[in-house]
Amino acid sequence: MATKEITLKLMIHKEKNQIVYAESGNDFVDVLLSFLTMPLGTVIRLTGKQSEMGSLHNIFRSVEDLDVQYLQTESCKNMLLYPKSASEEHCRNLIVNIDDTEPTNYYLCNDGNVQPFGSIHHDFKHLISSFPDKKCRCGRSVERTILREKSMNAGDGKDGVFVKGKMRYMITDDLQVLPVCMRTSLELLERFGISDAAVLKERNVNLGQEEVLHLLKSSLLSKTPLTDVFLPMQHTIDEVTLGLKVKELDSKDMAHSHTETEIGSNCRKMNVNLFVSKSRNKVLYAQVGEEFPDLLFSFLAFPLGSIVKCLGGCTSMGCLDDLYKSIKELNKRWMKSEETKPLLLDPKLAPYFGSTNQLIQINELPGKLSTFACSNCYGIGVTDSGFGACSHGNRKIQVEAINPKFRDVVTELGGAFMAGPGMFMVTEELIVKPLSTISGISFLSQFNIPISDLEEQVVSVGEEEALSLLKASLISKTVLSDVFLKKPK
Structure with missing residues (x-):
């Protein structure tokens, strides 16, 4: 099958060799907005495990290297390395979809023929699982694949996935999305100091998966991602500037970077033992229980849009904040439906991808699904909302999914990834x-630090500290020191 592409028209400043703005239909804007629905774990996997994005790649690699005996179930490792998006059904309809996460499949008990035990108008309850290695309450394997119907809320290819079709949009070099407007176009030219249109030139480009993947990575590291992608010979991501930004992080800034967001009602705290080099004012490592790694690993399931919201629009990641702000300010008449903006600006976790140790207030979608069952062939189709039917007719049933973080049959939300x-x-x-005293001593030797220079400090981590850890992990390679140690003036 031929690879699909999107056509984009660029307005380029010839002298500066920089893109002033791009113009496109809803197809390209939908792709940009889908970035906000992507979980961090998916972003790391797509952009490369050696990504320049702070310390996130270390969290991802730690999960990869961790023996499954330290996790509640084998499914937990898969969930963290291949987190699901709550907008999965919508993103399947993108013209170019770079998310390589396997579509969610559902499995029914081997004895799962839908046998009616009441009126056709009654609800029936059945258990399904998104992992085939689970057991039903009856003890049989949950491994019979069932059909998942296309969501009624997903894009139809004509009106777009997130924004309405039949409209043209302007996208600035820092990924602000605006409806096409001559006044806005002139304002952009004025911003570039352009008074003579002769310095401008047009170019049409096509985007496939490779270009969109490059754009995703650039959007998280650069303020000029369009130029970085389409004029690569003259513009590359300034890694030197990025490094300076990381070095200038201040622990006070980290702790208060999310002042625009109210701290929730989660009063839970966990203690962390830090081992600090007094002379270097540097955290060497922390000694912790399983709750703290669970907190860090839970970041991998967070959608980018929810991260921007939690940090008050101040992630300091490329132009992610600009993209988020422009969607926030975009008139709702350009969005596909009333529900579209919340999908992007406050995306939820997919069902069962939250953790009791995540501390940060991001809600999950419920684990209950609307379904239909054919009265002739006993096939079950799962939909995100409403009911569907095959050609034979339908019978309404109620289905609950099994929480994959538990070894027993549990359908409620909750649970942790770490055992x-x-x-x-x-x-x-x-x-x-896993903690090893030998590894700890070797760590001191590696940094040539005498034992007398080592100091133990106990810090408490609640929601505010968790938010600071989240932000630091996005842009810093010295996270624990940035968050917990006061920098000398």
Whole structure:
């Protein structure tokens, strides 16, 4: 099958060799907006595990290297490395979809023929699982694949996925999305100091998966991602500037970077033992229980849009904040439906992808699904909302999914990814390993630090500290020191 592409028209400043803005239909805007629905784990996997995005790649690699015995179930590892998007059904309809996460499949008990036990108008309850290695209450394997119907809220290819079709949009170099308007176009030219249209030139380009993937990575690291992608010979991501930004992080800034967002009602705290080099004012590593790694690992399931919201629009990641703000300010008449903006600006976690240790207030979608069952062939179709039917007719049933974080049959939300009790070592760049005293001593030797220079400090981590850890993990390689140690003036 031929690879689909999107056509984009660029307005380029010839002298500066920089893109002033791009013009496109809804197809390209939908792709940009889908970035906000992507979980961090998906972004890291797509952009490369050696990504320049702070210490996130270390969290991802730590999950990869962790023995499954430290996790509640084998499914937990898969959930963290391949987190699901709550907008999965919508993003399947993108013209160019770079998310390689396997579509969610549902499995029914081997004895799962839908046998009616009441009126056709009654609800029936059945258990399904998104992982085939689970057991039903009856003890049989939950491995019979059932059909998942296309969501009624997903895009239809004509009116777009997130924004309405039959409209043209302007996209600035820092990914602000605006409806096509001559006045706005002139304002952009004025911003570039352009008074003579002769310095401008047009160019048409096509985007496939490779270009969109490059754009995703650039959007998280650069303020000029369009130029970086389409004029690569003259413009590359300024890694030197990025490094300086990381070095200038201040622990006070980290703790208060989310002042625009109210701290929720979560009063839970966890203690973390830090081992600090007094002379270097540097955290070497932390000694923690399983709750703290669970908190860090939970970041991988967070959608980018929810991260921007939690940090008050101040992630300091490329132009992600600009994209988020422009969608926030975009008139709702350009959006596909009333529900579209919340999908992008306050995206939920997919069902069962939250953790009791995440501390940060991001809600999950419920685990109950609307379904239909054919009265002739006993096939079940799962929809996100409403009911569907095959050609034979339908019978309404109620289905609950099994929470994959539990070994027993549990349908309620909740649970943790990490099993306990356990003790772990977390370096300041967020490499997580099972605790070993030998590794700890070797760590001191590696940094040539005398034992007398070592100091133990106990800090308390609640929601505010968790938000600071989240922000630091996005842009810093010295996370624990940035968050918990006061920098000398």
